Amino acid sequence: MRVLMFGWEFPPHIAGGLGTACKGIVEGLAYNGVETIFVMPKASGDEDQRCTRIINASDVAVAYRCTSDVDEFINMVKFISVDSNIVPYVNPDEYFQAIEKMKREYSTSSTIGFGQKFNFSGKYGANLLEEVSRYAQVAATIAMEHSAEFDLIHAHDWLTYLAGIAAKEITGKPLVVHVHATSFDRGTDDMVDSRVYAIEKRGMEVANRVVTVSDLTRNIVINKYGIDPGKVVTVHNAVDFSGREDMDVHRGVREKVVTFLGRITYQKGPEYFIEAAAKVLKRTSNVRFVMAGSGDMMERAVRQVARLGIADRFHFTGFLKGNDVQRMFALSDVYIMPSVSEPFGISPLEAMRTNVPSIISKQSGAAEVLTYALKVDFWDVDTLADQIYALVTYPALSAFAAREGMAEVNNIKWNNATVKLKEIYQTLL
Amino acid sequence: MSKSICLFFELNQPVRLRSYKFFDIGKDSHYYDPFASRTEVRKMVQRCYLPANAILLDAIRRSNGAVKVAFSMPGTAIEQLERYAPDVMDSFRELAQTGCVEFLCETYFHSISSLISEQEFRHQVEKHRECVASVFGQTPQCFRNTDFIYSNHIGKMVYDMGFNTVLAEGGKHVMGWQSPNWLYRNPVEKGQTLLLRNYSLSDDISLRFSDRSWNEWPLSAEKYVSWIEQAEGDIVNLFMDYETLGHFNPAESGILEFFKSFLARVVENENLEFTTPSEAVRNFKPVAEISIAEPESWLNEERDISDWLGNDLQTEASNKLYSLIENLSVLGRDDLWSDFGALQDADLLYYMSSRFFKKEARMRWNSPYETPYDAFINYMNVLSDLIIRVNNAMNER
Known part of the structure; x- marks a missing residue:
């Protein structure tokens, strides 16, 4: 054929x-x-x-x-x-x-x-x-x-x-x-x-x-x-994932790192991530948030972070290229993809492959194949915050999600x- | 001598936690969802409890007491029925007064404490024994554990508490070539008799009755009774969920008519008679010992305990919960004990089982959570609040 x-x-x-x-x-x-x-x-x-x-x-x-x-x-x-x-x-x-x-x-x-x-x-x-x-x-x-x-x-x-x-x-x-x-x-x-x-x-x-x-x-x-x-x-x-090597990274911060990585545009749901971050930060100080990427909603995102008064715990990296993407995954404890609409969305697979448990929106195609990612409606900021809190607070959950998730994505070939x-x-x- | 049929129903209503977000931890200690409980209980009342109780009561009266049946319901279910279905409780008391209905003892909180803490297990069994005595006017003589969790050791624990009779699962892996249709002895406590569930004949009703792809469908009472007649042994133990009658098999399947007809046919049949577990132990002698070293249950194909303690989420939740026992004993506060008890409900751990990662399982086994993650997160949030309360109380001392 x-x-x-x-x-x-x-x-x-x-x-x-x-x-x-x-x-x-x-x-x-x-x-x-x-x-x-x-x-x-x-x-x-x-x-x-x-x-x-x-x-x-x-x-x-x-x-x-x-x-x-x-x-x-x-x-x-x-x-x-x-x-x-x-x-x-x-x-x-x-x-x-x-x-x-x-x-x-x-x-x-x-x-x-x-x-x-x-x-x-x-x-x-x-x-x-x-x-x-x-x-x-x-x-x-x-x-x-x-x-x-x-x-x-x-x-x-x-x-x-x-x-x-x-x-x-x-x-x-x-x-x-x-x-x-x-x-x-x-x-x-x-x-x-x-x-x-x-x-x-x-x-x-x-x-x-x-x-x-x-x-x-x-x-x-x-x-x-x-x-x-x-x-x-x-x-x-x-x-x-062939030919990809695990990356050894040195972590500069003691807190758990929760990451958003992608274009900062309407479809990716950055504002839901920021809102959830503010809610989590009200309850625990053991966490930092990173928004990696650039896009037409970047400025708005920065203003939102400032308005919520969480800028000391919420960081922007700008657009990441090549190895920096891998490094960012390796530095993360939780990966979030709160997309409003995502035909598939490969990034949570990459995160899970790096042993990082992921929370993905139910409005993504990846949610159909990823059993061991946590799932949430993109608009349900309370539940998103709850899941982030759980992953940084209950070690049994994050260990389980990371281990099972890695095994799962290794089989999506x-x-x-x-x-x-x-x-x-x-x-x- | 005629063959006996021991008919047993479990009635359970799990503890239902409300959606409890981390924002609530340390601020709000109301953990339960009374609206959901009321809704679910009333649904079962209409579908099953009232119609099935009416059938039993009628059959007992018509047969002059030849129809006999045993029930078990944990204290948490009795509490919910008292609150949301007093009509059903009246009907159960009426059944109790006929003398044909035996109520068994189990753990008050429908827990798996028998696998974890002997102290807590004994406490709950005593609490349940008292509860049944005061609610139904009869002190239970036989024991059956949450979802038929059983091992030699569990048998020994309840033997020490005065239970000479235990109902358990007659799973293939423990029975081997032996038939569940005889009585058996616990090898560790030889004075203790076991009634083992005939899972095949029980599941014909509970799992297969309304399954149209089953080659025996439709199952008539006549055919079913003939199967029981053909079975070798002294006693056929039919143990199932009460919700089998009208819920798992909906009324449209004809289950209630089947049940009515089944009771009548057994009463008419000279070779068959109904028995309660206590009577069975008086009438028959155990034929052999059966050793069950590893805990078994009646759940699923595996019939083991992996549905409660099969993954890391479940072990973590249960470890964190039971680690409170020491401090709770020191504090001795009823409100804390009560929440601790409710959080032991085996179903709450069950919802975290990895089987629920499959959507189909969720539809079939009725978990209120979309995934085991959701179940775990909600549970741990509630438990975190309880832990804070216990720690605060300890600090205040």
């Missing part, structure tokens, strides 16, 4: 979780005997190709004139310049850098014709929608050139759905779209970008199967996009998750 896969990024150069997940998926599929060709807008050449063959869309000359069908949807998104609110995975620092870089590098002609190449940025920049539509044009060419080398098409997230549709239209092979996040996880219900929504919906409708990363996301796909439940299947995310994916493929052939 061979799959043509459209992604947007692939490690080592990644801005978010999508690339990491794609790598896990192609590796897991390889383990299960499924070959993949992985297409991405801009490959750097240092991607790990042991488990997949990578095609760099920037190297491909458009050799195919789009049919009217494909033109139709391409027209739909052509020439739209957008602001960055739709950007799903990027953090503010990288966003800023990306914009600057693009201003320097990017010059565009609005159409590409026969025999032309298109130099993708492969980022999540301001011309994202345009890149998405060009990606579809190039995808059509790639699909034609390699049509003998794959049995079906698999597209990851809305950025690649048009590419997936183009490939399907041209080759007639079945399409699977993989929903890692939806517009509803990026904005609030009344702040959804209608252009992105349209692409998502179209991708899901054209697809033969829609794979979602959690039942939570599956429900969104069914209810908010009106997709036939019969073709929407959940394949929970997994995580690859892509090799197992992709078995289900393979079964889905088989139903389409």
Whole structure:
């Protein structure tokens, strides 16, 4: 079985979780005997190709004139310049850098014709929608050139759905779209970008199967996009911990450390974490809180902490990169993910893997697979505070949750998750 | 000689803790949720206690006392019934007066103290014996422990307190090839007789009666009585939860009609008769010794004690609780003893069992908590408050 896969990024150069997940998926599929060709807008050449063959869309000359069908949807998104609110995975620092870089590098002609190449940025920049539509044009060419080398098409997230549709239209092979996040996880219900929504919906409708990363996301796909439940299947995310070493850290503080790590945005629920912290601090002094990350609600978070008068016990680290993320986990006694909406949420798995017990919101996909994380409704600040207090106060609880949690996440493997994916493929052939 | 059927029902209402957050620790020492207790008790009154009691009373009268049955209910359940269901208590007193109903002794607080503290265990057994005597007008002669927790040693402890008869689980792992349908002796106290539960025939009613995937479904009283007739031995011990009648098997399953018909058929049957545990010990002789070295219970497949003390959360909670005994003895304050007793309710530990990490288990076994974590956290918050009260009282001395 061979799959043509459209992604947007692939490690080592990644801005978010999508690339990491794609790598896990192609590796897991390889383990299960499924070959993949992985297409991405801009490959750097240092991607790990042991488990997949990578095609760099920037190297491909458009050799195919789009049919009217494909033109139709391409027209739909052509020439739209957008602001960055739709950007799903990027953090503010990288966003800023990306914009600057693009201003320097990017010059565009609005159409590409026969025999032309298109130099993708492969980022999540301001011309994202345009890149998405060009990606579809190039995808059509790639699909034609390699049509003998794959049995079906698999597209990851809305950025690649048009590419997936183009490939399907041209080759007639079945399409699977993989929903890692939806517009509803990026904005609030009344702040959804209608252009992105349209692409998502179209991708899901054209697809033969829609794979979602959690039942939570599956429900969104069914209810908010009106997709036939019969073709929407959940394949929970997994995580690859291979090659990760345990980190020895020196702790500077005696108190227990309770950590929030992620983008400080509405969806991640930072204000609930802060409120809970204030409640816990009223009862015990044996604890410190850390908010690691950056985001558009950062300033508001700092003001909230100041207003509550807990700044001596509540610390901000700013955006953490690379090893600092690991170090932060290693320094923590409790990890909190109070997300308002989280399609999956891999960070508690990483925390638990580092032997840190986690509290996660019931509104996260991870809650569906993590038996040994403590769970709470994101809005239920009293219970969240109660759970934090319990984990820092009752050693039997934290020891139990850490031990069982570590054993649990060590068993959430892509090799197992992709078995289900393979079964889905088989139903389409 | 005809074969005897010993019918025994456990009636329990667990202690229900309110949602007790850490904010309350040291500030608010009201731990219980009377509204939930009242709601649950009244639900059972309607579904089970009143209709089943009426069936028993009627059957006893019709049969001129040939229908006999034994009950056990911990003091914590009796307290709740007195408070929320005096009608049911009246009905039980009426049953007690027929002379056909025997009330057994257990731990007052439905606790697992027999596994942890002999001092506390003895105290609770005495307290319960007095309670049953004053409420039902009969001093219990037979003992059965919380959820049939039993071992040779537990048998010995209650033997020392005057109980020559104990009801226990006849699980496969202790019985081996032997049948539970005879009386047995405790090898440590040879004067003590054991009645062992026939789990297969008991579970046919309590677990399988309304299970439509069971190949014997639907179970008629006629068929069931014929199974009992075919069983070898002197006595068939049918021990189950009282809630089996009308709750675990809902009224729509026909369980109450089945029960009524079952009682009538046994009375009519020349080869069968009902017996109370005390009568059984008078009528039959133990055939052999049976040694139960490790504590067993009637819970689940394993029939061991791992549902109360199977993980670190449970051992921690129970260690912290029972570590209070010494100070409580010094203080001798009724209010502290009473909360200490209530917190010993085995169900509170049971909710922390790892089995409840599975959603299906929660639906089936009816834990009020979503996960064992929630159960543990709530419990430890309450216990922390009690510990503070005990420590404060010690400091004041």
